[in-house]
Amino acid sequence: MLRFVLRRLLATIPVLLVVAVVVFLMLRLTPGDPAAVIAGDSATTEQIEQIREALGLNRPLVVQFGLWAGSVLRGDLGESFFFKMPVAQLIAQRLEPTVALAVSTTLLAVLIAVPLGVLAAWRRGGWFDRVLMGFSTIGFSVPVFVLGYVLIWLVSLKLGWLPVQGYRRIAEGFGPFIRHLILPTLTLSVIYIALIARVTRAAVSEALTEDYVRTARAKGLPETAVLTRHALANAAVPIVTVIGIGVALLIGGVVVTESVYAIPGLGRLTVDAVLARDFPTIQGVILFFSAVYVLINLLVDLSYVLLDPRIRY
C-alpha cells in the first residue's frame, strides 16, 4: 500500500513536468501579449516594447522556460505580471472561496443524489425512476448561468432572502459565509446531483441483479439492508469515482458560477489571467490544478481498498 502511494506520488513528477512544458509552449504560441495589455489601449509600440523588456518577454523561449522551471523547482511559482504578487500567494488567496464552493456543492449533491439514485434503481421503470431521470436530464441541460440568474431573480431580488453576489470569508463570521454560499451551491449542485444520481442508479441497478442480492433477499434480509449493505456497498466504486472526478472538476470548473455570483475564486482568477495573458499566473494555476487532480485521483484509488475488499495495492 505504502509502495503504491509512493509510486503514484513519484509518477506525478513526470505528469507535472509534461503539463509545465505543454502549458508554457501553448501560452507562448497563442497570440496575445501581456505587455500590450499592461500598457493600455493608447500606448505606443515603443512603450509596449519597454514593458516586454521589463517583464523579460523578449528573452529567448528556452531562457524564459529555464528561469521559470528553476524557480518552480525551488518552490516559487513566480510573480504575476498583473497582480504584482507571488502566484502562490494569489492562489492561496483565491483558494478558500473555490474550496468552500466545491465542498458545499459536493456535500449537497452527495446527500441528495445518492439516496435518489438508490431509490430510482430500487423502483426501476416506475414513476419515481422516470421522474428522476427526467429531472436529471433537465439538470444536465440547463446552463449554469441561466439557473443562477433565475435563482437570483427569485430568491434575492423578489424575496430578498439572500445576497445577490459576493463572498464572505469564514473568518468574517459563519452566518455571512453561509448566506453568501447558499445560492452558488444550489446553482452548481444541480448538475452534480443529476450526474451522481444517474451513476448511482446505474451502479445500484446492476448490483441488484447480482446473485448475492438474490441470496440476501432469499435469506429474509429487510429491503433497506439489501439496498444499503449489499447493493450500494458493491456499487460504491463507480459512485466514488464519479464523486472524485466531480470534485476535481469543481476545483477548476466553477468559472461561470464564480462569475455570476462575483466570487473571487480560482476559476475567475484563471479566466482573468488567460484574458490578460498573465503567463506566470496561468502556468502556476494550471500546475496547481494538475497536482490537485492527481491527488484526488490517488485518494479515489485508495478509497477502493476500503470499499472493495478484493482490491489490494
Added chain:
Amino acid sequence: MSRRWAVLACVCVALLAWALPARSETVLRVAPHSNLVVLDPIWTTAYITRNHGYMIYDTLFGTDAQGKVRPQMVDEWEVSRDRKVWTFRLREGLQFHDGTPVTGRDVIASLERWGKRDTMGIKLMSFVERIEAMDARTFRLRLREPYGLVLESLGKPSSNVPFIMPERVARTSPDRQIDDTTGSGPFVFKRDAWRPGERVVYLRNPKYVPRRDAPSGTAGAKIPKVDRVEWMIIKDPQTQANALIAGEIDLIEAPAHELYAQLRRDPGVQLVETNPLGFQAGLRFNHVQPPFDNVRIRRAAMAALNQLSFLRAQVGVPEMYRTCFSVYPCGSPFATQAGMDFIVRPDMKRAQQLLRESGYDGTPIVIMQPTDLAVIAKLPVVAAQLLRTAGFKVDLQAMDWQTLVARRAKKDPPSRGGWSIFCTIFAAVDMANPVVNQPVAAACDKSWFGWPCDESLEKLRDAFARTDDPAEQKRLAEAVQVRAMEIGTYVPLGEYVIPVAARKNVQGLVTGYFLVLWNVEKR
C-alpha cells in the same frame, strides 16, 4: 461651586457621548468598469489606473466640464512677455498622505517622469529647456521657444495624467512601476485591503485641502464626502445590475447598454450622464500593407461606411448615440464637419465606383473582431458587411481583445498574421485636439497602430502645438481634419454615451470626462 458645575458638565458630556450612537462610517460601493491591476498611472495608459490616480493624487491644473483649464494645486502663475518663462506657485498647506508638504521639487520630479512617457508630456518636454524650483512652493518652466499647450498639458484630464507624487517616488525610472502610492489627493489608497480582482479600498483623506470653487470635470473643489470608497470588482454586467437593484452596491460606472431598460424600471435606481462627451467609435486602416497602403482604396472604403448603421447595431438605444462628423468630439471647441462629406453622405454606389477605379485586385482584407469586448464587438461585423457590399473581399476574423491588441502591433501582411482593419472606441476627451488625438497623427512608425505617414499633416499638428492663438488653433485643427480625411488616417463612426447607474440616494456626481468620486455623498 464652579468646580462642582464643571464636574457635573463633564459627567453630562460623558453620559451623552456614551448614550449617542457613534456616527457610522459612510461607504460608497462602486462597480468600476474594469479591474485595477497596475497602480502606476504613468506606466500604463489604462483608464482604470487613471481613475485610481485621480482618487489618490492631485494635479497642478484641472480641466472643467467646458474644457477650460483651471488651476488646481497651483495658486497663481505668470508668463514672461516672450512666453518662454512660466512661473507657478503652489497653494498653501498642500501635503502628501504621509504628512510631508508638497514642494516644487516633488512637482519637478513628477513632471520629468511623466514627460518621458506621455505623448503630450514628451511633446511639452521637447520645448522645455529646464524646470527649476525657486523656493518650497514655487517652480519655473523655461522653454526654448513658445509652446501653445503648456496649461493644456499640465491639466490634461486623461491618461497619462501629470499627477504629482513625492520626489522619492517620482524619481523611479519611468520604465519601472512605482510601489509607493503616497499622493496628496482627496482619498488614500488602503493597500492592505486591496485584493486585485476582488476589491480596492480608499479612505477619505482628512488632510486634503480643497479649492473653494465648484467642482467641474477634474477642476474645482475635490471634497471627499464619504469616509470610504470600495471598488467592487464585479465582471458580469447582469450581476452588477442585480447588485445595484438589491442595494448591495451604490453605483455602476459603465453598465451594459442592453441593461439600461431594466435599470430604468427600478424605482431605486437613477441614470446619470456624468460624461456628456462620451466615446467616439473609430475604424482604423493598416497603411503599410496592401490593399490599404493605397489611398484610393482607403477612400473607396470610407465612402461605404455609414455611421448610423454602426451606431444602431452597436448601441441600439437611440438616445444614447449620435452621429458626429468630426474627428474631434461633437460639442468640443474644435469640432467641425470640414472634409467629412464622405461620411455625412455615405454613398454605396460611389464607393463601388471608387473601388473599381482604384485598381483593387481583390486582395482579401482582414477585419479583426474582438468577440469578448461587448462595447465594440458589433462594429467590425457592420464594417465587414458594408465593405463586402462595396466590392471588397472580406475576411472577418473573430478573436479575443487581447489577441487583437497584440496582433494590431504587427506590421506583417494580413495573410501572414497581420491585419487590414480594426475598430475601437476612444474616450472623447482623448480626441479633443490634434495633439492628443492619436489616430489623427501620421508620424509613420511613431504613429498609433496602422502607421499612417504624411509630412504635411505632421507639420499642421506641430503648428497647432506652437500657437496659443485660439483662432489660429481652430483654423489649424480644421486643416488637420481635412488632411487626415484626405489620406484616410481613420474613420470616425459616431459617438455614444455610457451613463452611470446609481442608487437614488447617491448625490453630487460631478459632470466631466469620466467618473470621479469626490463631492459624491450618500444621503
